[in-house]
Amino acid sequence: MTVRMLVDGRPGDTVSAQDRGLSYGDGLFETVSVIGGRAPLWSRHMARLAEGGRRLAIPLPDAEVLASEVLAVAAGMAAAVVRITVTRGVGPRGYAPPVASMPTRIVAAFPAPDLHLASEGVRLRVCDLRLAEQPALAGLKHLNRLEQVLARAEWADPSIHDGLLLDVAGRVTCTTMANVFAVIDGALVTPLLARCGVAGVARAEVLATIRTAQVRDLVLDELLRADELFLTSSVRGILPVQAVGDKVFAPGPVARAMQRHWRGLGFPLELA
Amino acid sequence: MTVRMLVDGRPGDTVSAQDRGLSYGDGLFETVSVIGGRAPLWSRHMARLAEGGRRLAIPLPDAEVLASEVLAVAAGMAAAVVRITVTRGVGPRGYAPPVASMPTRIVAAFPAPDLHLASEGVRLRVCDLRLAEQPALAGLKHLNRLEQVLARAEWADPSIHDGLLLDVAGRVTCTTMANVFAVIDGALVTPLLARCGVAGVARAEVLATIRTAQVRDLVLDELLRADELFLTSSVRGILPVQAVGDKVFAPGPVARAMQRHWRGLGFPLELA
Numbered sequence: 118m119t120v121r122m123l124v125d126g127r128p129g130d131t132v133s134a135q136d137r138g139l140s141y142g143d144g145l146f147e148t149v150s151v152i153g154g155r156a157p158l159w160s161r162h163m164a165r166l167a168e169g170g171r172r173l174a175i176p177l178p179d180a181e182v183l184a185s186e187v188l189a190v191a192a193g194m195a196a197a198v199v200r201i202t203v204t205r206g207v208g209p210r211g212y213a214p215p216v217a218s219m220p221t222r223i224v225a226a227f228p229a230p231d232l233h234l235a236s237e238g239v240r241l242r243v244c245d246l247r248l249a250e251q252p253a254l255a256g257l258k259h260l261n262r263l264e265q266v267l268a269r270a271e272w273a274d275p276s277i278h279d280g281l282l283l284d285v286a287g288r289v290t291c292t293t294m295a296n297v298f299a300v301i302d303g304a305l306v307t308p309l310l311a312r313c314g315v316a317g318v319a320r321a322e323v324l325a326t327i328r329t330a331q332v333r334d335l336v337l338d339e340l341l342r343a344d345e346l347f348l349t350s351s352v353r354g355i356l357p358v359q360a361v362g363d364k365v366f367a368p369g370p371v372a373r374a375m376q377r378h379w380r381g382l383g384f385p386l387e388l389a
Numbered sequence: 390m391t392v393r394m395l396v397d398g399r400p401g402d403t404v405s406a407q408d409r410g411l412s413y414g415d416g417l418f419e420t421v422s423v424i425g426g427r428a429p430l431w432s433r434h435m436a437r438l439a440e441g442g443r444r445l446a447i448p449l450p451d452a453e454v455l456a457s458e459v460l461a462v463a464a465g466m467a468a469a470v471v472r473i474t475v476t477r478g479v480g481p482r483g484y485a486p487p488v489a490s491m492p493t494r495i496v497a498a499f500p501a502p503d504l505h506l507a508s509e510g511v512r513l514r515v516c517d518l519r520l521a522e523q524p525a526l527a528g529l530k531h532l533n534r535l536e537q538v539l540a541r542a543e544w545a546d547p548s549i550h551d552g553l554l555l556d557v558a559g560r561v562t563c564t565t566m567a568n569v570f571a572v573i574d575g576a577l578v579t580p581l582l583a584r585c586g587v588a589g590v591a592r593a594e595v596l597a598t599i600r601t602a603q604v605r606d607l608v609l610d611e612l613l614r615a616d617e618l619f620l621t622s623s624v625r626g627i628l629p630v631q632a633v634g635d636k637v638f639a640p641g642p643v644a645r646a647m648q649r650h651w652r653g654l655g656f657p658l659e660l661a
Contacts, residue, residue, distance in 0.1 A: 124406055131403035132411060134396055134495045139404060139474070141534035142414030148482075173535070174542065200482065202411070205538075210420075210472065210499050212534065212541040212565055223406045227482050249521035249585075250557060253539055261533035262413035262484065263445070266477075267525055269484035270446065285522060293484055313521075 119193060122225040123186050136221055138204025141212065142260035144221075145169040146202045147318075150229065150351050150384070151191040156199075157382040158351055159184065161318035166203065169257045174214065175205050178222050186224040196229035196385060198352050204260070230352060232385065235376060238359035238368050239278035239348065241292065243337065244268040247285045250312035258315050269293045279348065281337070281361060284313050289335045295350040296320035298330070299343035300371050305330040306343075319349035326378055327371075345369025354379045391465060394497040395458050408493050410476025413484065414532040416493075417441040418474045419590075422501065422623055422656070423463040428471075429654040430623055431456065433590035438475065441529045446486065447477050450494050458496040468501035468657060470624050476532070502624060504657065507648060510631035510640050511550035511620065513564065515609065516540040519557045520585040528588035541565045551620065553609070553633060556585050561607045567622040568592035570602070571615035572643050577602040578615075591621035598650055599643075617641025626651045 120128040137143035147162045156162070163180045170177040183201060191197040202223040208215045246268040254261065268280055279292040289308050291297055296317040298307045307324070309332050310316045324330050340346070346358035346366045355375045357368035392400040409415035419434045428434070435452045442449040455473060463469035474495040480487045518540040526533070540552055551564040561580050563569055568589040570579045579596070581604050582588045596602050612618070618630035618638045627647045629640035 122406060130406050132406050134394060134402050134404050134474075134497065136411065137538075139408065139411045139476070140418075140532070141538055142532050143535060143538050146412075173539070198482070202406075204411070210470070212537045214538060214542050225406065246525055249523035251521035251536065253518055254535060259535055260412070260414050261535045263415060263526060263531055263533045264523065265484045266409075266413055266415050266486060267445070270486050 121190050124223050133207045135207050136204055137208050144204030144260045148352055149199045151197045151199050155383055158318045161321050190224055190226035197226045198229050199226050238357035240360045242277050242280050244280040244282050248282050248290050248313040255313050256310045256316035265293045289340050290314040295348035298347050299340050300345035301343050308335050309333055318351045323349055347372035393462050396495050405479045407479050408476055409480050416476030416532045420624055421471045423469045423471050427655055430590045433593050462496055462498035469498045470501050471498045510629035512632045514549050514552050516552040516554050520554050520562050522584035527585050528582045530587050537565045561612050562586040567620035570619050571612050572617035573615050580607050590623050595621055619644035
């Protein structure tokens with residue numbers, strides 16, 4: 118039998134009802150794209166997880182153990198999305214982290230989403246919910262994701278792929294499930310994520326590839342004047358933005374160049 | 390065998406590793422004090438849970454079902470703390486809530502904490518972490534509690550009972566596990582919780598009892614000039630504050646009156 122989920126290294130699909138991941142959202146996750154037994158952005162996933170573990174003081178499993186478990190659950194799948202969840206583990210009732218925590222790790226494979234959106238581009242809306250500013254958690258892919266759940270619940274129209282999230286001051290941060298890049302006056306810009314938002318591994322790959330890209334505050338009006346707009350996601354790669362509400366964009370040369378780069382990393386052709 | 394935990398009404402201690410409570414902190418909880426088979430603040434717990442279910446669009450179990458499960462897990466315990474957790478249940482990967490969600494409910498009994506603190510009062514610190522402002526979640530006892538985990542991890546000194554939490558603007562909000570009341574110029578004041586913080590059921594009981602109490606913004610300097618300071622908690626009742634950092638307070642008449650009220654509700658003598 119093919120096992121698609123491992124809990125602490127063993128086949129299983131349950132966790133303790135007293136796990137702090139459930140009690141408090143006390144943990145971290147990664148969603149890793151695995152293509153033909155390879156995870157092209159693996160080292161960036163491990164770097165972000167390590168940063169989260171350091172900032173939340175959650176001891177992390179060995180990256181080699183995680184790598185072997187990711188490949189095990191994705192075995193035989195041409196394209197999989199593997200979610201790695203690491204929580205602070207089971208603990209007594211109360212917020213105080215146990216002195217010696219025994220983290221729980223869950224590694225689960227899912228079918229990869231359809232990637233046809235990469236060529237035609239996607240439509241976005243601007244979410245009503247504003248992200249709260251919490252520098253202590255900004256950038257991390259932690260398990261406290263009610264803001265994203267509420268924002269994603271704002272629309273049901275399947276033609277809208279994702280929603281732009283602004284912070285309380287009206288600055289663009291990210292979407293519910295991706296990061297945002299804009300070409301403005303010839304420069305590639307992506308929002309600073311020092312107050313809120315998730316710092317995606319695909320965003321990190323773009324920033325490492327286009328060294329001149331600017332990381333800075335970006336208000337919605339400026340974003341809507343961009344010559345080109347695209348999303349980055351570990352699961353969906355580079356997605357040109359076709360429209361934000363009524364404002365229409367054409368897929369541009371930077372997104373197309375990044376899609377070629379993605380293909381060079383080993384992601385499937387549909388992405389380019 | 391005495392069952393101390395029910396998951397969806399059945400004895401058990403695990404949940405699906407794909408429960409949205411774990412994946413996203415997508416759920417709510419209550420910690421209910423049960424004394425000799427009675428939960429004195431039950432209707433307030435159910436009111437808050439209903440409010441959370443409404444705001445997060447999570448269908449809730451029937452309150453009578455929850456009541457019978459709470460009494461079942463606390464059976465034979467003179468004083469118990471029963472945690473009720475309700476999540477949006479198992480769902481496919483992704484933030485979008487399932488159209489028809491099947492919530493998960495966990496009802497678990499724990500021994501009540503030692504209540505000797507009620508007479509002598511407790512020492513507090515001021516936490517470094519500032520609470521983020523998120524009106525969409527303010528007041529709710531939801532499962533996204535990383536801020537409380539990080540704040541509680543700031544100290545290990547067992548003589549410090551709890552930490553005051555300020556918001557980003559420096560306003561006092563609550564502590565990591567209780568609400569705060571202050572007597573200032575003869576008036577009882579408790580912070581407004583429109584931007585962040587948990588609106589405790591014990592706080593609601595105090596507000597319903599002392600109708601002249603003010604609910605308003607309160608900065609730390611003003612709080613520290615109070616004549617009297619106390620905490621309210623469903624689990625620990627009314628706790629006079631003895632000190633905040635170096636600033637010393639004496640247990641005052643309002644806290645003592647509220648402790649007598651608590652005893653009248655059916656809570657044990659040690660609380661008064």
